[in-house]
Amino acid sequence: MPSERAPVSLKIAAGAGLLFLHLPILLIFIYAFTTEDKSYQWPPPGLTLKWFAVTWGRPDVWAALRLSLQVAAISTAVALVLGTLCAAAVSRAHFFGRETVSLLVILPIALPGVVTGIALRSAFHIAEIPFSFWTIVLGHATFCVVVVYNNAVARFRRTSGSLIEASMDLGADSFQTLRHVILPNIATALLAGGMLAFALSFDEVIVTTFTAGQQQTLPIWMLEELVRPRQRPVTNVVAMVVVLVTLLPILGAYYLTRGTDAVAGQGK
Amino acid sequence: MSAVTFDDVSRHFGAVRAVDAVSLSIAEGEFFAMLGPSGSGKTTCLRLIAGFERPSAGQIRLFGAPVQDQPPYRRPVNTVFQDYALFPHLNVRDNVAYGLMIAGQAKTDRHRDADAALEMVRLTGYGDRKPSALSGGQRQRVALARALVMKPRVLLLDEPLGALDLKLREQMQDELKSLQRQLGITFIFVTHDQSEALSMADRVAVFNAGQIAQTGTPEDIYFRPETAFVADFVGSSNILPARLVHRFTGRDCPAALRPEALRIVDTGPLLARVTAMSFLGTATRVVLDADSIRLTALLPKDAPRPHIGETVTLDWDASDLHLMAGA
Structure with a gap:
């Protein structure tokens, strides 16, 4: 039986752990308001809101943000279609090599991003596909599909197969069954999977560095920007935006699937 | 005209013959039971009818x-599933109205029909609940209403009472019977419970290993089993092996003998040793060993009771000995 109260030492250790995880993020937020823009000086000599205006006026930030949002949206859309179809096939039908397909679909998320990135880059090279917006989308889709697949397959497994038969029995053809029975039953899983996929794509760095040409997604732009000792707080402002844009979908996904099944793929 | 006809129907899953050259004919308005142990092919037969x-x-x-060649959604049959298969995202009324919605019936009409169907299964007022808020017996009724609202010409029921407790099960047996009489449509009912099949059905098909061992009225099945499998599965019939039957009748086939047909007498054709006895109130159940053949006898309560270990003489009327096809 678990005891009601944890010992003080454990509380302190837990608190220290949480601080270690979240203090750096807080520091990034604070530096977004600093008046000093050459180096990260502590404590900040003064606080200002001017970097928000500066960021607003920088076209390179806007270009990177737009690219990231487009890539994330399209990768998520691709992943929703492919991941759902794949989950339906694996959980509903019995065919030769089903377990292998299941493993191969999940593999990209288990592989280090570096490996995925290099593999894709050499594949594009061999196929003579020039780097473009679509090569970034392809790279992101490899792991976005996994997230959607994992969420959908868990829901499919919990959805009784006889529901589909019941729908057919009551006169519904395949399309009507998809629309009136299957989609309503997997909707929250798809929404959760889609949000996670979007968040993963939006802050992806490693695969993107191998599959993007001259274009910069927002995380890549930030990486480049850190090297330049000029207007550093702009990066911090952007970082705050990235945190908000990725945190909200993940929180949403968490609340949507809370009490049903674990949101698979959170650990990427 | 018969409602359902099978002509040499087989369904093989790889090397497994789930249904093996089954022919049967089910009349319109009949309450028909498919009885058999699990894996005997009865549920596959039902799924073949449903599509x-x-x-x-x-x-x-x-x-x-x-x-x-017709998909399930084009057949004039509806199914009550073993796990009920209620749509978890719809409330009870929309579950019942689902088929009508697919058929394109307007919302007020289909809700009215759904409420009428719910009234028929005595669930008036439950329309707004989610299936998860219902008990097992109530879900079963919703599944029944959802199938019946489609006005099927044949209703298929797959172990519909399997998940209910004994009291509910007996109550539902009576309700299903009266519903079937009231509606006059064909009910085809799959069960592994012989008492359920015999008490509810007009006719019973006993399945064994993908084939029908016997089709007949409950009386036929109970009193005149045609094979040793039927006699064994359907009830507590004693099965006399061919060598024993040969001694009494000259015929070389096994025979069934109901426990109540066995009498303990002073002189008779068979000697047996009493190995166990149990008192059942109106009768005494006696387990006997006759030359390593286990027999059960039901003695009326006023008959003299033997002692355990005693050797007794058994007799029966020749007409009670039911000869069967080879086991």
Whole structure:
């Protein structure tokens, strides 16, 4: 039986752990308001809101943000279609090599991003596909599909197969069954999977560095920007935006699937 | 015209012959039970009628029309599933109205019909609840209403009472019977429970290993089993092996003998040793060992009771000995 109260030492250790995880993020937020823009000086000599205006006026930030949002949206859309179809096939039908397909679909998320990135880059090279917006989308889709697949397959497994038969029995053809029975039953899983996929794509760095040409997604732009000792707080402002844009979908996904099944793929 | 006809229908899953050259004919308005142990092919037969399985060979006809190439949604049959298969995202009323919605009926009409169907299964007022808020017995009724609201010509029931407790099960047996009489449509009912099949059905098909061992009225099945399998599965019939039957009748086949037909007498054709006895109130159940053949006798309560270990003489009327096809 678990005891009601944890010992003080454990509380302190837990608190220290949480601080270690979240203090750096807080520091990034604070530096977004600093008046000093050459180096990260502590404590900040003064606080200002001017970097928000500066960021607003920088076209390179806007270009990177737009690219990231487009890539994330399209990768998520691709992943929703492919991941759902794949989950339906694996959980509903019995065919030769089903377990292998299941493993191969999940593999990209288990592989280090570096490996995925290099593999894709050499594949594009061999196929003579020039780097473009679509090569970034392809790279992101490899792991976005996994997230959607994992969420959908868990829901499919919990959805009784006889529901589909019941729908057919009551006169519904395949399309009507998809629309009136299957989609309503997997909707929250798809929404959760889609949000996670979007968040993963939006802050992806490693695969993107191998599959993007001259274009910069927002995380890549930030990486480049850190090297330049000029207007550093702009990066911090952007970082705050990235945190908000990725945190909200993940929180949403968490609340949507809370009490049903674990949101698979959170650990990427 | 018969409602359902099977002509040499087979369904093979790889090397497994789930249904093996089954022929049967179910009359319109009949309450028909498919009885058998699990894996005997009874549920596959039901799924063949519903259209969830396609036959590997043979022809299935519904009201004279071949249907083996028709998908489930084009067949005039509806199913009550073993796990009820209620749609978890819809409330009870929308579950019942689902088929009508698919058929394109307007919302007020289909809700009215759904409420009428719920009234028929005595669930008035439950329309707004989610299936998860219902008990097992209530879910079963919703599944029944959802199928009946479609006005099927044949209702298929797959172990519909399997998940209910004993009291509910007996109550539902009576309700299903009266519903079937009231509606006059064909009910086809799959069960592994012999007492359920015998008490509810007009006719019973006993399945064994993908084939029908016997089709007949409950009386036929109970009193005149045609094979040792039927005698053994359906009840507590004693099965006399062919060598014993040969000694009494000259015929070389096994025979069934009901426990109540066995009498303990002073002189008779068979000696047996009493190995166990149990008092059942109106009768005494005696377990006997006759030359390593286990027999059960039911003695009326006023008959003299033997002692355990005693050797007694058994007799029966020749007409009670029911000869069967080879085991």
